[in-house]
Amino acid sequence: MSQLTKRFSILARDFSRAGEVSIQVQGTLKKIGYDQDIIRRASICAYESELNVVMYGEGGHLQLTLGPDEIVLDVVDEGPGIEDIELAMQEGYSTAPAEYQEMGFGAGMGLPNIKRNSDSLEINSAKGKGTHLRIGFKVR
Amino acid sequence: MDDSAEKDSHVHYVQIDESRCTGCVLCMKACPTKAIRVKDGRVARAEGVCIDCGECVRVCPQGAVKAISTEKLVLDEKSVNVVSASTVIHAQFGEGVLPNDILLALKRMGFDYVHDQSYTNEMFNVAIELYIKEARKSSDSSWPLISPVCPVVVRLIAHRFPSLIKHIPPLVTPREIVAREAKRRLSGKYGCKQDDIHVVHITPCPAKMICIKEPLVQSRSFLDSAIGISHVYWAIRKNLGEIADDDVLHHSGGVGLGWGMSGGEIAGLDMACLAVSGLQETIRYLEKIEMGLLRDMDYVEFRICTEGCLGGPYTVADKYLAKHHLHRLVRMFGVEKRVKYEYVRDLYRQGWFFTDKKMTLPERRASSESISQRIERELKVEKIMERLPQKQCGICGSPDCSTFAEDVVDGRASLGDCVFMKQKVKKRAAGGGAK
Numbered sequence: 001m002s003q004l005t006k007r008f009s010i011l012a013r014d015f016s017r018a019g020e021v022s023i024q025v026q027g028t029l030k031k032i033g034y035d036q037d038i039i040r041r042a043s044i045c046a047y048e049s050e051l052n053v054v055m056y057g058e059g060g061h062l063q064l065t066l067g068p069d070e071i072v073l074d075v076v077d078e079g080p081g082i083e084d085i086e087l088a089m090q091e092g093y094s095t096a097p098a099e100y101q102e103m104g105f106g107a108g109m110g111l112p113n114i115k116r117n118s119d120s121l122e123i124n125s126a127k128g129k130g131t132h133l134r135i136g137f138k139v140r
Numbered sequence: 141m142d143d144s145a146e147k148d149s150h151v152h153y154v155q156i157d158e159s160r161c162t163g164c165v166l167c168m169k170a171c172p173t174k175a176i177r178v179k180d181g182r183v184a185r186a187e188g189v190c191i192d193c194g195e196c197v198r199v200c201p202q203g204a205v206k207a208i209s210t211e212k213l214v215l216d217e218k219s220v221n222v223v224s225a226s227t228v229i230h231a232q233f234g235e236g237v238l239p240n241d242i243l244l245a246l247k248r249m250g251f252d253y254v255h256d257q258s259y260t261n262e263m264f265n266v267a268i269e270l271y272i273k274e275a276r277k278s279s280d281s282s283w284p285l286i287s288p289v290c291p292v293v294v295r296l297i298a299h300r301f302p303s304l305i306k307h308i309p310p311l312v313t314p315r316e317i318v319a320r321e322a323k324r325r326l327s328g329k330y331g332c333k334q335d336d337i338h339v340v341h342i343t344p345c346p347a348k349m350i351c352i353k354e355p356l357v358q359s360r361s362f363l364d365s366a367i368g369i370s371h372v373y374w375a376i377r378k379n380l381g382e383i384a385d386d387d388v389l390h391h392s393g394g395v396g397l398g399w400g401m402s403g404g405e406i407a408g409l410d411m412a413c414l415a416v417s418g419l420q421e422t423i424r425y426l427e428k429i430e431m432g433l434l435r436d437m438d439y440v441e442f443r444i445c446t447e448g449c450l451g452g453p454y455t456v457a458d459k460y461l462a463k464h465h466l467h468r469l470v471r472m473f474g475v476e477k478r479v480k481y482e483y484v485r486d487l488y489r490q491g492w493f494f495t496d497k498k499m500t501l502p503e504r505r506a507s508s509e510s511i512s513q514r515i516e517r518e519l520k521v522e523k524i525m526e527r528l529p530q531k532q533c534g535i536c537g538s539p540d541c542s543t544f545a546e547d548v549v550d551g552r553a554s555l556g557d558c559v560f561m562k563q564k565v566k567k568r569a570a571g572g573g574a575k
Contacts, residue, residue, distance in 0.1 A: 002515040004522070023427050032514045036303040044432035068512040113432070139511065 004032075004066040010050055010077070012059040015103065021062050022046040025073070032066060038137050041117040042071055045135050048110045049075040055100055056080060057131070071137040078130040085123050089115065152190050153208050153346045154197060156183050160204035165534035167196035167205055172419055173299065177547075178537040191295040192347045193419055193444050194453050207346035207453055213372055215250050219338040220326050222253040224318040227261065228344045228400035228449045229369055230469060231462035237380060239397060239469070243389035245379035253322060258392030260314040261399045262477040265408035266484040267493040271309050272411055272438045282306045284414070284429065284437035287405060289313050291351040292444040293422060298356055298499070301426045310495045312358065315341055315348075317493070319362035341366040344400070344452025345445075357499045368454030393478040394470035401463050402448035403441070408477055411438040418446040521545045529560040
């Protein structure tokens, strides 16, 4: 089964480049020619998760796996981890410091937005252990 | 299917004068859709989809890439001749020349009826406000809305951002409304067919020729032809002068006049709006919108030319000086709209502003391949990419290494076209011979 994997590294706290990885993800998906709706949803998830790594992680990467039936985004960072995943999934809940919020980031919509726009979401995270998001999209 | 054959069936305003082309790579590198290649030392527009943005025209140092238009103004004696001028024209003549003077000069040039778009621009502002208010009530609207005014932006979205098509409100642009109403009114007045009313559009924008011939958002264009401001500039200049007649042809306030500059359209909107201009910035922000950003904004005015239509290829005045002049005009005529809200609202409710068809997607590139096949192709491209120097020099004739890799996979180029790859092969051969 043909499968394409691409890996992009994400720098921590580099807000000026935040979004660059998502743009590359978006470009790759368009090149393969997936359905518009799946591209839109995957772009939103890529952006939200990329921004999480920029804000909270100590750097990390996004790995894009493309197949004929499924698209998977693996977003891995070595940050502080998520203490209470259930709480983090609530809209508006955020641990972002005030200065991020002043910049317009960290409104507590990231994970809920990813959940809403993906077909599957696995979160592996523990305090001090970093975070691994596996976000899946079914190709119809 | 061969893409170049597909492409040839479309009208394009860009022409290449081979005798002037030196085969440099500037236009190829500037093309946002990677539609240009350099073959045998000459530019060839081949694969990909040209959106008529005009970047190649702007960057060519030899003047070899040219925009075509109706360069000569010919009035048809058998028709009623109407002109619909872009408001950019008012920024071209400097201080002391007022909008009405310019419109009168056009009348003296032989047009039966002269309209500029300034008043319709203000009407359109009101229509957009009404549309936004209604759309905010519905849950399935896509935000932010994107202005339908710049034809190249609409084409860029159709080709590269099709998921954003639903962000473009289905409203007829002011230039088309002016033409439609002139045809309707005058055909009634003279008892003739609408086709006998000939409407010429005077414009800073070469892409208008394309939307007259191949409109994406209407079933037909109401304009009959378009001519660049630069092609009629001296004729207008000659006809300026003694104000003998006191016809009032200009009716708008400053808002309607200011549309030519970036931010001019949204200046008339009491909404959360952004104005973005320039090709690269436009692409950047369309990408952002596609990633779900800017959802809190109501409306984004995109203009492909830097500083808006004042930066169009068919302008005469320097765009910054023109902007200075336009600011002065806006102050002079006041920042209030002169249209009557209730009047426009009633027209809006009658459907006056709405297009007669949904936007059609231009033919996409051959997509008979399955996703699996395209992934296989991409894997081959990646493999070649690993071997390429990543200098992005364009000497091979493709705009960058990744496009070159695609061209190789698709059989349009061979690895030996890359000078670095060729050198490697030579070195290896030389090293082998010495052994």
